[in-house]
Amino acid sequence: MTHQLDALKQFTTVVADTGDFKQLAQFQPQDATTNPSLILKAVQKPEYAPLLQDTVAQFRGRPMDEIIDRLLVRFGREILATIPGRVSTEVDARLSFDTSATVTRAERIIELYQAEGIHIDRVLIKIASTWEGIKAAEQLERKGIHTNLTLLFSFAQAVACGDAKVQLISPFVGRIYDWYKKQAGASWDEAARAGANDPGVQSVTQIYNHYKRFGIATEVMGASFRNVGQITALAGCDLLTIAPELLAQLAASEAPLQRALDAEAAKAMDLPAVNYDEAGFRYALNEDAMATEKLAEGIRAFAADAVKLEKLILAA
Incomplete structure (x- = not known):
């Protein structure tokens, strides 16, 4: 019998969502993604403490933002030694509303990788899907620096990313699910909102079908999963980035798995063309309470973890 992880790999590129590169080999993902929260989690483990200490010792006295970028690149380098594909490395979330600063920081991260x-x-620069972040990504893509637009919760964000010709987007399935479940409270029906009826799954499906229908080359990578059902309901998506615990569950299951998303079927769909200028984008995002709240919350959380990482560096 084929286990679900191998079955999924027939339809979808599997990406590991972790900063823990020692876990990667057992799941054989194509790519890997990191973010400030994952790196913070990793450097607090005893096996990664020397990596933090070595980086800080080597670059002590340099500006804090440079030390952080060097630490992120060090993790990225270790990850790339384990996987055949690409690693995503994130620009500081505190720059999410500053296009030029995001571009500058992204260029430095790429230079650090090239120096290695x-x-x-083999590197995707992760940037929050604010209007300013999308504009930064558009500039970077024109320079040949590929981007992964993260903290993406709405169709409007996805459309703008497609228009900007970004390499890849990471719509956050689990966080969308979390919001709708919290809003519903006691009336939430888990069984009725599972699989294809999960609001996070529905969001990614809409984006995927729009991209394929209109020939948009941007890759769709579902992210932030809460359960295996969300993953299997998106089999066929370009990529799915999955935490090690859920990769282990997929590897342990022999339940049948079928393709759920189909590019050829999407091409035949009767869908309206959609584009946004800045005002239209901001209004569409404002109209989506879930996306507005989750984007702001995500930026705050990543920024807070960046501050915690700085404190660990100062203490090292």
Whole structure:
């Protein structure tokens, strides 16, 4: 029998969502993604403490933002030694509303990778899907620096990313699910809102179908999963980034798995063309309470973890 992880890999590129590169080999993902929260979690484990200490010792006295970028690149380099594909490395979330600062920081991260002998095509720069972040990504893509637009919760964000020709987007399935479940309170029916009826799954499905229908090359990578059902309901998505615990569950299951998303079927769908200028984007995002709240919350959380990481560096 084929286990679900191998079955999923027939339809979808599987990406590991972790900063814990020692876990990667057992699941054989193509790519890996990191973020400030995952790196913070990793450096607090005893096996990664030397990596933090070595980086800080080597670059002590340099500006804090440079030390953090060097630490992120160090993790990225270790991850790339384990996987055949790409690693995503995130720009400081505190720059989410500053296009030029995001571009500058992204360019430095790429330069640090190149100094380690890593080709530009093996790195995706992760940027929050604010209007300013999307505009930064558009500039970077024109320079040949590929981007992964994260904290993406709405169709409007996805449309703007497609228009900007970003390489990849990471719509957050689990956080969308969390919001709707919290809003529903006691009336939430878990069984009725599972699988294809999960609000996070529905969001990614809408984005995927729109991209394929209109020939938008941006890759769709579902992210932030809460359960295996959300993953299997998106089999066929370009990529799915999955935490090690859920990868282990997929590897342990022999339940049948079928393709759920189909690019050829999407091409035949009768869907309206959609585009946004800045005012239209901001209004559409404002109209989506879930996306507005989760985007702001996500930026705050990543920024808070960046501050915690700085404190660990100062203490090292």
